Amino acid sequence: MTDHARHQDDVGAYLLDALNDLERQSFERHLRGCGECQEELARLRPAADALPASVQQFEPPARLKAALMEVVEREARPTELPRRRFTRPLAVAAVLLLGLVVGFGVAQLGGDETRTVAATVDKAMPQAGGTLDIKDGQATLELHDMPELRGPRVYQVWLQHGDQLMPARTFEVGAAGTGRVQLRGVEDADGVYVTREPRGGAQVPSEDPIVSVPL
């Protein structure tokens, strides 16, 4: 069977999103080089595009727009907001977070300096804790007993430079509640923080940090 013969019948399913991931990737590879399938796709597309218009129309609740715009407006001003928001965690970290400082140490290992700094965690997560290990410009943040996040949310790491918070990686902890994140650029950072953000990460934090590692 030729590549075209195998794929030409998939045009309808492709337009209706009814191919599984492997089938879709395979069809898209074929499509790039097949004028006939491209034409057929363009010919049938208006029918598939029209389908949403057939459904009964409902009014979305106002809270949906409010929640959405809150995030969008915050992210639309990435240069102003970190400054304003970030004065708080600095000033109040010690007072508000009051978690356990598990330990602080500097270890000498064969001439390579590994610095281990304990994380301060929000008191709403009494079991949670963790450390930041810094060695040769590489840092590893390891956390334990973190609550697993429900819905479309993830944990996100932030690096503090002066009064700016720069977004770093996002991570999940799973049911075990453990997270391990490798970070770069920590040697010039003034602190490492974690917040809960929408999946995909944010440009500015949407809450005060729940994990703080001041450096």
Next chain:
Amino acid sequence: MAHDIRDLADEEVMQLVQQGDPRAFELLYDRHGGASFSLAYRMVGKQAAAEDVVQEAFLSIWRSRLRYDKTRGSVRTWVLGIVHNRAVDGLRRSMVHERRRETLDVVEERHEARERTDVEVARREEARSVRGALNTLPDEQRRTIELAYFGGYTQSEIATLLEEPLGTVKGRMRLGLDKMRRELVEGVA
């Protein structure tokens, strides 16, 4: 020159969104949020899940706003395509295939005459014509298209569900779309 962004066409509003203008994004939501929510609700069958789908989709639209390419279709089609993708992902991820219709929440139905604008009139006309086109299809073609597009089922799942060969299912989708297209575009069945 337009002084009110509400006078702008979707493509012009989208240009402002691409520059990071939250007011333009709000207008985009005002224009297409209802159709998005209605599509998501038709697919996932629960109000809370439909809200999650729309929120995820619009945040993704905001964050990937530079990816919109007007040469590839209207803003509305692009937006609804992203909503559809998110809903399909949600359906396949949570396997809520045993969900729905029997548990349809009560949502506030849109008031028929909320806005008597030309746009609203045109949309109602479009809805009528698309429903009409769907209704001209033989039952098995319509059912297959609905299971795929609104149900989020893959072609293989539909073949199993309907106890039909995969080739038959593929054929029904393609023939059904072709017949709808002729009905909609050319006005003949």
